[in-house]
Every structure is written in C-alpha cells, then in structure tokens.
Amino acid sequence: MNRDLAEGEELYGESSGKMTLIYEDESGNEYTEEFNFSTFLNELVVGTAESTASDTAESSGQWWISIAAGAVLLAGLSAFLIWKKRSVHEED
Numbered sequence: 177m178n179r180d181l182a183e184g185e186e187l188y189g190e191s192s193g194k195m196t197l198i199y200e201d202e203s204g205n206e207y208t209e210e211f212n213f214s215t216f217l218n219e220l221v222v223g224t225a226e227s228t229a230s231d232t233a234e235s236s237g238q239w240w241i242s243i244a245a246g247a248v249l250l251a252g253l254s255a256f257l258i259w260k261k262r263s264v265h266e267e268d
Contacts, residue, residue, distance in 0.1 A: 188217045 192214040200206050 188219045191215055191217055 192212065194210060194212050197209045198206065
C-alpha cells in the first residue's frame with residue numbers, strides 16, 4: 177500500500193499498522209487473519225561520492241593480493257604432494 181505522508185508526519189522512526197491476510201484452502205474455504213505490527217525505520221545513511229570512490233578504488237586495487245596468496249598456497253600444496261609421492265616411491 178502506497179500513501180502520502182500527512183502534514184507533520186515523520187518519514188522515519190516508530191511505525192505501526194495492521195495487516196490483513198486473506199487466503200483460501202484447497203477446498204475453497206476463505207480465511208482471514210489480522211494482526212498488528214510495529215517497526216522502527218532508521219534514516220538512510222549515504223556516504224559521500226568521495227568516500228565511496230576511494231573505498232572502491234582501495235578494494236579493487238588489492239585483488240592481486242588474493243590471487244598471489246592463492247598461487248602461493250597452490251604451489252606449496254603441489255610441492256608437498258610431489259615430495260610425498262616421491263618419498264613413498266623411494267621407500268618401495
């Protein structure tokens with residue numbers, strides 16, 4: 177439901193209302209349930225264009241660190257598996 181705010185009504189803060197659910201079962205019997213609800217709406221926090229741009233630049237500029245760390249782990253695992261395979265063959 178979309179409605180305009182009344183004069184003096186706040187957009188944020190405590191909000192409450194009544195919800196009505198109307199549904200049918202497989203036999204076609206209609207049921208209605210009503211319940212009250214309450215919630216709190218916080219104001220939207222939007223960062224400045226400068227802070228958003230610098231955050232994006234910092235996070236996107238460091239993608240190579242993850243790639244490098246993954247490559248080092250993969251190389252270490254490969255070296256270990258090769259060493260382990262050779263040591264098993266040398267014992268036979």
